Structures are given as structure tokens and as C-alpha cells.
Amino acid sequence: MAHRDEIIAFADELLDAGSFRDYGPMGMQVAGAEEVTKIVCAVSSSRELFLRAADAGAQLVLVHHGILWENEPRTVGPQMKGRLQALFDADLTLVAYHLALDAHPEIGNNVLLARELGIEVDSTFAGIGVGGRFADPTTIDELAERGRRAVDREPLVFADGPERIERGAVVTGGGARYAAQAAAEGYGVLVTGEAAEPTMMTARELGIHVVAAGHYATERLGVQALAERIGARFGLAWEYLELPNPV
Numbered sequence: 001m002a003h004r005d006e007i008i009a010f011a012d013e014l015l016d017a018g019s020f021r022d023y024g025p026m027g028m029q030v031a032g033a034e035e036v037t038k039i040v041c042a043v044s045s046s047r048e049l050f051l052r053a054a055d056a057g058a059q060l061v062l063v064h065h066g067i068l069w070e071n072e073p074r075t076v077g078p079q080m081k082g083r084l085q086a087l088f089d090a091d092l093t094l095v096a097y098h099l100a101l102d103a104h105p106e107i108g109n110n111v112l113l114a115r116e117l118g119i120e121v122d123s124t125f126a127g128i129g130v131g132g133r134f135a136d137p138t139t140i141d142e143l144a145e146r147g148r149r150a151v152d153r154e155p156l157v158f159a160d161g162p163e164r165i166e167r168g169a170v171v172t173g174g175g176a177r178y179a180a181q182a183a184a185e186g187y188g189v190l191v192t193g194e195a196a197e198p199t200m201m202t203a204r205e206l207g208i209h210v211v212a213a214g215h216y217a218t219e220r221l222g223v224q225a226l227a228e229r230i231g232a233r234f235g236l237a238w239e240y241l242e243l244p245n246p247v
Helices: 004-015 047-055 078-090 099-103 109-116 140-151 176-184 199-206 221-234
Strands: 027-030 038-044 060-065 093-096 119-125 129-138 156-158 165-171 189-192 209-212 237-240
Touching: 004 027, 004 060, 004 093, 004 221, 038 047, 038 221, 047 060, 047 078, 060 221, 099 109, 099 221, 109 119, 109 129, 109 140, 109 165, 109 221, 119 165, 119 176, 129 140, 140 165, 140 189, 140 209, 156 199, 165 176, 176 189, 176 199, 176 209, 199 209, 221 237
Parallel strands: 038 060, 038 237, 060 093, 165 189, 189 209
Antiparallel strands: 027 093, 119 129, 129 165, 156 209
16 A cells, blocks of 8 residues: 555656646646555546546556646536546546656657667657667568557558668657658658658658557557556556557
């Protein structure tokens, strides 16, 4: 058993959460039970997640995508009411880490996915992403297959870069807007989650590969690594709940 506030303070410090200007608050978003014996982690908040976390016997829910965002309404409508009711009924604490979890050099989404792809990370990219060199230059087909195995889904590939890729950049989630920056910095491929409408022509005109392996799918690793780290530090049980999303 561990105290809720000690867990959150540990995670805040580990991720250096205060250093990031994010689209919503990182750390605790909804307060629940003070004493925690089990953590449930997942990529994104939803009423279904909170109900399943309660059924799993958790007191704390750890997510990458929380329920509070700057560009969303400040009124509590039916959707928000349902989510909050599920949290309140089970006395669940909701904790969310967005950009800080993307960017962490050890347990962040970007560095973990880069390693799965065979990229030897040697630099940051676009503030929260990572870049590095392949131990052996690879083809786009080989890289796409690594991506498929890493995230368990078929990636969308714009194959417009070099025949042999020496360097790659990774920005999980909605990172397609960084394709031009990746090309300008000499990367042969950008691996991200979602493609945007302009991505195809950007890749074609700038001569860079873009691999879009799914926003949800590319952001599953970090939250599990964080839960594992918290569990080890406090001797807590933790469980990852999969709520598949094709986007």
C-alpha cells in the first residue's frame, strides 16, 4: 500500500512534468482514495476504462490522455458527467502524463518505440521526439515490418525517401507535422502515429519516408513503463488495460 500523493510526487519528479507546457494539466486530474494498492494504466481516458479499472480493484488510473484539455468546453456535459461519475463512484484517482511521458529519455513513448525499431537514439527531435541512427541501414519495407511487429498493426507508409535509411526520427501520436523538419534535419524517415492530409505530398516533395503506425498504437509503451516503475518503487500491483483504437 502507498499514499496517492507520494505516488504522484514520484511520477512528477521522474518525468520532470513541470518543465513541459502542455495542452492540459499533468499529474492528478481527479482525486480519489488516498491509499493505493493497485494501479491500472491505459493510453486514453474513457468511461469504459474507469468502469473496468473499478472492476479490476484499482484505486488509481494512470493514462497518457487525460480528461482535461485546454481546447475543450469548460462545462460538464453528459460525456464528462459520465466519466466523472464513474471515477467518483469507485473513488478512483485519475493521473495523466502527456508530453512529459512522450519525451522521457528512458521510459518515454518515443525512445521506447525507437528502440523497438532498431534506432540507436543519439539526440532529441522536435522537443519531445528522438532521433538516431540505424545500426545497419535499412529499407522502408524492413522498417515497416518492424513497426508492424512493435505495435501489432499495419502501418500507413509513404515510401518516398532513400533506398537505404541511415537515420530516423520518432514522434509518436500526432507528429505528422514534423515531416518537413525531419527532412530538413537529414532524417530518411519519420515514424509517427497519425498522418495528416498534407503528409503524403510533403513526403513526396521532400524525399522522406513517413510511417504512421497509429496514434493509439504508438503510445502504449510509455504508460506501461511508468506503471512498472511506480510499481517497483512502491511495491504495488499494476495492470495494463487494452481498449483498442484504430486511429
